[in-house]
Amino acid sequence: MRHLRAIHVVFLRDFKKFLRERSRLLGALARPVVWLLLLGVGLSQIVQSGDGVPYEQYLFPGVLGMTILFAAFMSSISIIWDREFGFLKEILVAPVARWAIVFGKALSGTAIATVQALLLMLLVPFLGLPFRPLGVLGAAGAAALTALCLSALGICLASRLRTLESFNVLVNFVLMPMFFLSGAMYPVSRLPEPLGIVAHLNPMTYGIDAMKHCLLDLPPGSALGQDFPLGWDLLFLAGFALGALAFATWSFERSGRD
């Protein structure tokens, strides 16, 4: 009971702050829209799937993935901010299990990222995609599962990183590769060996693939189609989430002790 309360209050703190900072939400939503408009429309001039699916439709689940990636990581990375500005100590000296703090953080990252993905799904009708309530619901579920994986992963990293300065390194060497090697912009099945392996270990790959299942209407065998069966996507995400949460708890616990 007391652990549930700790999870709840850690979650609530982050979520409240998220709702309060409207300008940051706006910025977070502007990025995917810009990508869709500029990259999607631009590339659709030269990228043709051969089955009449416009490229920006194909890109949409990928852009959802990008939004989730940034939102979830930003939320987890706030642990570094908390450490730098002292608030983490308030949490660490409280009689609360470390795992409860990690779960609270992971859940707030998940919720924040999922809300942003849901807001973006308002674009579905404008992209000429079929609007199916069940599809959107499924995509939201896949988004939440992906967000959970990425939030947990972010907590692992935040437990290691000591300073805000390392944040840029993180964006360039973790976030960008994760985005590009996720099937967001091109199918992972055709990537050369080493990159393909990385893509196959990337939870985003399966999250985006699952959202393609739910949102796109592609003819079977389409060059830009899904790479994996939906069941496999969900299974991988669930497994990855559990593993990452366990690892995040371990890293966070270790980082608290010197």
Place this chain on the structure above:
Amino acid sequence: MSIIAVSQLVKRYGDLAAVDGISFEVAPGELFGFLGPNGAGKTTTIHLLCTLLTPTSGRASLAGYDCVREPHRVREAIGLLFQDTTLDHDLTAWENLVFHAALYNLDRATARDRIARMLDLVGLADRQRDLVRKFSGGMKRRLEIARGLLHYPKVLFLDEPTIGLDPQSRHHLWGFLHTLRKQREMTLFMTTHYMEEAEQCDRIAVIDHGRIIALGTPGELKRLVKGEMIYLTTADNARAVPAIREVFGLDAREEGGRLYLEVDEGEAFIPLLIRRLPVAVLSVSLHKPTLNEVFLHLTGRAIRAEEADALDVAREAVRARRRRDV
């Protein structure tokens, strides 16, 4: 029974022993002070006691619980005021307190009741809906005290509680802490490098290079200094030291360009000193022993509060700038 018991506590970072085998006990209800310069090991000791650090060796227990084996019990029994603020600036004062109450699992009715009372106590009731970001340093400190007391801790740790506060807020804070001690049986454990603050403690441990070099009431410690302390500057310190030894049989020592020596009857000694010293005396001052003289007597160094302050100010400025960039 002691509320805090520490024996042979060591915290080592590689070759450096931040805390080097300290032992002491604190009685319930005591105001116990740790006095020493920056880097002496004061904050490390607090972090060891409040379970944020694991000791390299030795034992510490708090309220009867072992700090390493029963950290949860220890955490329930303590409240903390860290050197740097640990408030969430993006939450309101009230939200910061609610967060704390939930972490300490106070039931909602109790929490609401105590939050209201604590806010009243620290005079922030009318600002409770404001973001902490808008608070002054003194207000933040008061809010942190309210938060630290919310779960009725047995021991309240105060790590340099008045650092960065103006004299008025400092005075205010102390008045408040004294009232609090009278109202509730609570042990206060504080670190400071301000002498005036250390003098208010029931007992003081003087700490330097990770070791306790003296422990006692302020009165006892002051008695370590034989009589009174004379500070003087001369035209030539190098020549004055042997001259003082020759003429008066006293050991003068140099610290920061000044000489100091302990004498029994300072007022009578000064005229003699000026008349009989072959080196020109430029200035003389006489000090009844304070803890400052005690520290000087024990270590040959003065505790320089102002240096530490400048450092803190710089650190705070860097943090503020980073925060803006984010």
